[in-house]
Structure formats: structure tokens, C-alpha cells
Amino acid sequence: MTNMRKPLSYKSSGVDISAANRFVEAIKADVKKTHTKAVIHRKGSFGALYTMPASSGQSPVLVSSTDGVGTKLLLAKELGVHHTVGIDLVAMNINDILCVGAKPLFFLDYIACGQLKPNVLKDVVKGIAKGCQLAGCSLIGGETAEMPGMYKQDDYDLAGFAVGVVDKKNILDGSKIKKGDILIGLPSSGFHSNGYSLIRKVFKGALLKKYAKEILKPTKIYTREVMGVLSTVSVKGIAHITGGAYYDKLTKMLPNGLCFNIDCSSWNKPEVFKILQQKGKITDEEMYRTFNMGIGIVFVVHPKELGRAKNFFKRTKTRYAVMGSVVPHRAEKVLLNFNEGDSV
Known part of the structure; x- marks a missing residue:
């Protein structure tokens, strides 16, 4: 008896290379x-090529970050x-390397999916490319992995990888933060890309549709603002307010024995x-x-630098908030004041 079963192929298994x-x-x-001109094009190269800028300083240090978008993808x-x-995807990585004082150079992406849906993934990549333009970096490589069985047919996940450069003497790590220093915050565009497992529990049905635009508003990329401030103001530390927010990400750069005393009424939510x-x-x-509560990036500066920072923000029409100051405290890393005499 002749076996009429068709021979297997990669395509029939769910992966279409063509x-x-x-x-x-x-x-x-x-x-x-x-x-940019720094990207080197070589046909047949298995790796992305990029020329280190000549203006990278006397002791250039590469700064890297990897991150994703999380369950915002489900919405x-x-x-x-x-x-x-x-x-x-671009913002979550670029904003992190900005906090070290690094100038963004290039970005790579990884897209995993159950089935390659060209129209959907083209929109995703258009967004990645736009993000790179906003960040001032080049999208030099990526991988799209079609994995039936690992993901459902309509599912996809994203990971990004950013690399920037900073002169070693200009690395920001918060070690110079002292009592009396001032916190300046820049507004977020909304939820950014954190807390969506909680957001999805609340925003459902009609409520989700009503606020869809706000919920899916992309994370703000702060390259222009951070690079501008660093060229004008002496900054001691920068924090990107993401998962863990004010209790974790903000205090990450704080030396022992000090505390951020924050006036939560100093900016609009x-x-x-x-x-x-x-x-x-x-x-x-x-x-x-859990959430950034309307602030995406926080600078820590000496009080004498506050005037220079304000002048920069006024000149560039950048909204900002003077959020609080650094105080001595042995037990707490952050004090959030909502009303006079009330802190959490």
C-alpha cells in the first residue's frame, strides 16, 4: 500500500522563510x-557594524540596556x-542609558511571534524606527522569530537592546548626591510601559475603549531633554521612573544615610x-x-544649578517640576508627602 502522506516541510510546520x-x-x-554615516553596510555580514564616534571623549565607555514592553502588548x-x-520598546531602553549620561548610538530588536503577520509587525517596526529617530540612534539590526507552539497564532513579544557612549569621567551614578540637593522631574506621557498587569484588571470593556488612546500612548523618549540638560547643567544623578517607581527606581542612585523628600502636590497627575x-x-x-504618576525622568542637582536648569527649560519650552530635596534619614530612602504632615 502506497503511503499518501505529504512530505513535511518547515512551511507546513508553521514557519514560512519566504x-x-x-x-x-x-x-x-x-x-x-x-x-547615519556611522552605520557600516557590508553585504553578507552576520553582525551589525557601527563606527565609534570620534567625539566620544578621552575614555569612552559603552553603556548598554535590554528591556521589553511587557503586558501592554496584550492591550x-x-x-x-x-x-x-x-x-x-525603544524608549524603555534608551531612557535607561540616558540615566548614566550616555549618548544613544544604536538599537537592535527581537520580535517573537506565533505566526508572522506582516501588517501587524510592519506597524511594530515602523514604531521602532520612529522611536530610534526620536532617540537619535540607528536601528542597525534585528531578529524576527516565528515560533508556532511557543506562542499563539496572534501573539508576539518584543525585546530591545540599546547601546550608547559616555566619557568615563562623566558617568552618572548618584555617588555625589548630598544633603540639600534638589529633585527636578520631567512629565511622563502617561503610564509609559509599566504596571499593565494591574491596569488590565481595571480598564476593561467600555472603560478600556474610552481611555484606549491614553492607555496606549507611547513612552516618552527623553534624549533631547537629557542631552540638553547635561550640556548646560551639572547633574549629580538621573532616574528613569519605571517598575518599582518612587520606592525602587528613584532611590537606586541614593547614597546611604540620605532620603528623597518629595512633595507630591508639586506636579499635575x-x-x-x-x-x-x-x-x-x-x-x-x-x-x-507601581506607576510613574506623571513623572518620567528625575534629575538631582545642587541648589546652585537650579536657576541654570530653569533657564534651560524655559528656553526650550520644557515642562518641569521641582519635586523636593535630599534630606538625611537613616530608616527611609523616600518620603512622599501628600498633605502637610502626611507622608508615606
């Missing part, structure tokens, strides 16, 4: 828009909006944070432990 090649061709134009899939999460807290019955402490 479709992947067509996808790469389709995104080339968007990727190329991010390239992007549910709402059918995929271009914003590409910007999120976006309405969507208030709705989340009200609908979810979430405590103040949990909100400030």
Missing part, C-alpha cells in the same frame, strides 16, 4: 531612515493598535492615573510603588 524574507524587504526603508493586540509599542486609582481602589503607596 514570508520572513518578504517582511525584511518591506521594512528596509523605515529602518534605513534611522541610519495593543486587543485594541488592534501596534505602532505605538515599537516606540515603547494625568487624569488617567486618578481614574485607575479610583476604579481599582488602589492605595497611594501602591500607586507610587
